[in-house]
Amino acid sequence: MYIRLSEAYRYINENEFYNHNAVVIDVLRATSTMITALYNGCRHIVPVKKAEDAIRMQKDMDLVSEGILGGEQDAKRISGFDLGNSPLEYTRDNIGRKVIFLSTTNGTNAIVNAKHAKKLYIGALNNASAVARRVAAGAADTIISCAGTGGELSVDDFLTAGAIIDRIKNMDQEVRLNDSAIAAQRLYQMFCGKLGKAMAGSLHYEKLKKLKFDADIEYCLREDIIDLVPQYNDGLVVK
Amino acid sequence: MYIRLSEAYRYINENEFYNHNAVVIDVLRATSTMITALYNGCRHIVPVKKAEDAIRMQKDMDLVSEGILGGEQDAKRISGFDLGNSPLEYTRDNIGRKVIFLSTTNGTNAIVNAKHAKKLYIGALNNASAVARRVAAGAADTIISCAGTGGELSVDDFLTAGAIIDRIKNMDQEVRLNDSAIAAQRLYQMFCGKLGKAMAGSLHYEKLKKLKFDADIEYCLREDIIDLVPQYNDGLVVK
Numbered sequence: 001m002y003i004r005l006s007e008a009y010r011y012i013n014e015n016e017f018y019n020h021n022a023v024v025i026d027v028l029r030a031t032s033t034m035i036t037a038l039y040n041g042c043r044h045i046v047p048v049k050k051a052e053d054a055i056r057m058q059k060d061m062d063l064v065s066e067g068i069l070g071g072e073q074d075a076k077r078i079s080g081f082d083l084g085n086s087p088l089e090y091t092r093d094n095i096g097r098k099v100i101f102l103s104t105t106n107g108t109n110a111i112v113n114a115k116h117a118k119k120l121y122i123g124a125l126n127n128a129s130a131v132a133r134r135v136a137a138g139a140a141d142t143i144i145s146c147a148g149t150g151g152e153l154s155v156d157d158f159l160t161a162g163a164i165i166d167r168i169k170n171m172d173q174e175v176r177l178n179d180s181a182i183a184a185q186r187l188y189q190m191f192c193g194k195l196g197k198a199m200a201g202s203l204h205y206e207k208l209k210k211l212k213f214d215a216d217i218e219y220c221l222r223e224d225i226i227d228l229v230p231q232y233n234d235g236l237v238v239k
Numbered sequence: 240m241y242i243r244l245s246e247a248y249r250y251i252n253e254n255e256f257y258n259h260n261a262v263v264i265d266v267l268r269a270t271s272t273m274i275t276a277l278y279n280g281c282r283h284i285v286p287v288k289k290a291e292d293a294i295r296m297q298k299d300m301d302l303v304s305e306g307i308l309g310g311e312q313d314a315k316r317i318s319g320f321d322l323g324n325s326p327l328e329y330t331r332d333n334i335g336r337k338v339i340f341l342s343t344t345n346g347t348n349a350i351v352n353a354k355h356a357k358k359l360y361i362g363a364l365n366n367a368s369a370v371a372r373r374v375a376a377g378a379a380d381t382i383i384s385c386a387g388t389g390g391e392l393s394v395d396d397f398l399t400a401g402a403i404i405d406r407i408k409n410m411d412q413e414v415r416l417n418d419s420a421i422a423a424q425r426l427y428q429m430f431c432g433k434l435g436k437a438m439a440g441s442l443h444y445e446k447l448k449k450l451k452f453d454a455d456i457e458y459c460l461r462e463d464i465i466d467l468v469p470q471y472n473d474g475l476v477v478k
Contacts, residue, residue, distance in 0.1 A: 007246060007392065007419070011250055149418065152417060152418060152419060153246065153417075153418050153419040153422065154418050155418045155421055155422050158418075158422055177440070178391060178392075178442070179388065179391060179392050179393050179394045179397075179441045179442055179443075180246070180391060180392040182394055182440055182441055183392065183394050183397055183422070183426060186426060186429070186430075186437060187422060187425060187426050187429075190425070190426075190429040191425070198425060201416070201421055202418045202421055203417070203418055204418075
């Protein structure tokens with residue numbers, strides 16, 4: 001099995017996903033939010049690129065009663081939306097049995113870019129071991145696609161990829177890695193248990209800190225608290 | 240000053256170099272070879288993409304007597320060429336006062352891609368501190384462009400970028416880094432003094448090992464043995 005890490009979704013063409021499994025990571029915060037929402041009982045998530053898409057789709061699907069609009073623009077809750085992009089808002093009370101239309105820029109782009117994958121898993125630190133088990137069991141060449149920030153490598157996503165890769169390697173020594181995956185794994189091993197320290201100074205992490213999303217960060221950095229791997233199928237993120 | 244690291248030249252458009260200084264890195268082995276050749280007294284280096292370009296240009300310039308054909312295809316010396324891409328071949332006896340037509344795939348592509356930079360420096364571990372001093376003194380936003388391998392991040396170039404960035408940061412705490420630069424610096428700090436260990440398993444490093452280029456690797460990994468920063472101007476790499 002060959003694991004190829006791509007540091008930012010912009011670096012990889014959608015056609016490269018054919019015949020591969022894929023893991024998409026946007027740990028601060030889109031994929032952490034999706035995993036949390038599904039764990040807390042939402043029916044499914046419709047990831048969309050723009051706020052107006054979320055509003056239109058919610059109306060078209062006649063789901064106003066049980067639909068929730070969630071998401072961020074420039075890291076802040078979109079005006080008129082029920083929820084932002086904080087996983088801590090996606091409690092059982094708020095989203096249980098509901099359909100969520102989630103508008104996030106990077107995370108959604110990264111997922112849609114990987115749509116030709118045979119299986120497309122949603123990964124974060126919260127479910128790192130569960131994702132690793134799924135990848136190892138799949139025994140197919142796998143692309144780990146980081147959303148990144150501003151079209152470039154983001155330290156938070158890169159370290160999360162490292163966490164997942166490290167677990168896969170521990171399960172199967174024979175797995176081959178591309179150089180990016182090797183670098184991410186080594187960086188993760190060095191900062192295991194102090195991931196916040198490794199992220200200090202990085203663009204998106206510091207932006208969230210400045211906006212007082214410290215509780216979100218603390219939550220998103222918790223490894224293996226959720227034993228669930230969402231999958232993307234035909235436009236929906238499901239359990 | 241803002242330092243932006245690009246993990247592979249393919250990830251960055253040539254127009255992004257306008258109004259920036261740049262450092263191009265292809266540590267195994269093109270930029271190490273260029274630095275060594277200029278240190279050992281060659282007149283200048285003409286980096287070209289293809290073997291036939293080197294042969295044609297050498298003829299066109301009527302420099303057969305003092306011109307040297309050097310370079311690699313698939314890491315091996317090109318048939319009919321005077322030298323390969325091993326820095327250890329570029330001794331004073333072999334190349335003193337001569338013009339070198341150097342054909343290397345990744346290194347040349349990375350240099351040509353960065354041609355719009357205000358100043359374009361040639362970097363490697365051999366001259367890491369010298370490059371860092373030049374960048375810090377330039378006080379201009381700088382793109383560090385790794386050649387990479389096969390269009391992707393290469394651990395050897397990424398660590399070399401980290402070595403240079405770490406030195407720049409030590410000279411000027413105020414320098415701002417993009418996330419890729421932060422990741423490279425942290426990885427370098429963790430593996431400082433044991434860079435070969437960090438490169439173990441990586442694609443290009445292992446390929447050179449397999450081809451018995453151990454002496455080249457050992458040489459290319461030596462930090463700060465040359466106090467010289469080649470520059471690229473109008474198609475030539477000069478002192």
